[in-house]
Amino acid sequence: MTTATAPDAARLRALEARVAELEAERATLTALVDARGEELAVAARMLRARAATMTGVVDAITRQSVVGTDLDGVVRVWNPGAERLLGVPRAAVVRRRRITDFHDPAELGGRGLDALVRTAAECGSDVRDWTYVAADGTRRTVSVAVTPRSDGSGPGGGQDGWTFVGTDMTEVRAAERLKDQFVALVSHELRTPLSSVLGYLELVLDDPDLGAGTRRHLGTVQCNAARLERLVGDLLFTAQVEAGRFALTPGEVDLAALLRAAGESAQVTADGAGVTLAVTAPASGPVVPGDALRLGQAVDNLVSNAVKFTPRGGRVELGLGTADGRAGSPAGGEVSIEVRDTGVGIPGAERAGLGTRFTRATTAVRAGVPGVGLGLSITHAIAAAHGGRLELASTEGRGTTATLVLPR
Structure with missing residues (x-):
């Protein structure tokens, strides 16, 4: 039987010590990995819960359409409000359709998604009226708020799409047009008889034989008729402004x-x-x-x-x-x-x-x-x-x- 020399025994002891150190490091690393794994699991659960909460909030919005897209305009989020407004179920839209598919092409002017998002890209947000076209061909006037969307999944963790929140304004805009038409019509119908009343009042007041009391009473009538004429003029002016027919004489x-x-x-x-x-x-x-x-x-x-x-x-x-x-x-x-x-x-x-x-x-x-x-x-x-x-x-x-x- 061969007996180990003293140097060999020393090397063996050194290797055994090194192995013990590596075992201790491995145990420490294993504990760290387990701890990090538990932290990641907790974070993942929190993210899933947050995503579920956000989805629940978006799905609870039924009076406004909420549409989320990627950077190319492909729909990724389609809430019940969008389903109700445009008549298309979520399964038929998400990852299958673009937001521009539901817009009046004439309003986009051939610019596609850029027409919808350019101002939001430059200013951070944009709100304006657009015409949505539903599945049955119905056209709706919708006030759409556009904002960049980011959940950290985009390139470099930056923007990964757009959010479009729409409020149906069809009835409101129709009522506004009817109100403007009514104001303009009534104003025109009032102006003609008022001009006649004021004209005849001037003729009567020019009569030198008119009594002082009668002249005073007719002066009051003239003052109030002139006030009414100014009001009619103001109503007509506001109708012109609303209709975009307000012109200046430079x-x-x-x-x-x-x-x-x-x-x-x-x-x-x-x-x-x-x-x-x-x-x-x-x-x-x-x-x-x-x-x-x-x-x-x-x-x-x-x-x-x-x-x-x-x-x-x-x-x-x-x-x-x-x-x-x-x-x-x-x-x-x-x-x-x-x-x-x-x-x-x-x-x-x-x-x-x-x-x-x-x-x-x-x-x-x-x-x-x-x-x-x-x-x-x-x-x-x-x-x-x-x-x-x-x-x-x-x-x-x-x-x-x-x-x-x-x-x-």
């Missing part, structure tokens, strides 16, 4: 002259209401390109509102300024007309909505100020048509500053 407009004319027109009303009306304007200029008639209408609306909403003893100031609010003769790229009052003011939460026609501030309603809520919507439309804007700054109970900003 020219050059002296804003200082426009401001003085607005002050002169409102002076009698202000005196009768016990409101001080002050106009600050240079002898001439600045001059801006625009329609003098429409800009005059916009300023008249602002001054009329300011006087109407200012209690007796209050003050209304008219002036020119730069777009940043500095008073004086303006210069630069923008100029502004400012109308400041010490009236009832506008609640902050309501300020943004006052550009919508037939909308009035609650402070005006509580104060019993007459009106139908057309003046500011008309002024907004006129400002926008001139490339400008209308800004409102107000404190409830302390007054309002309306600023009509126009490009030079």
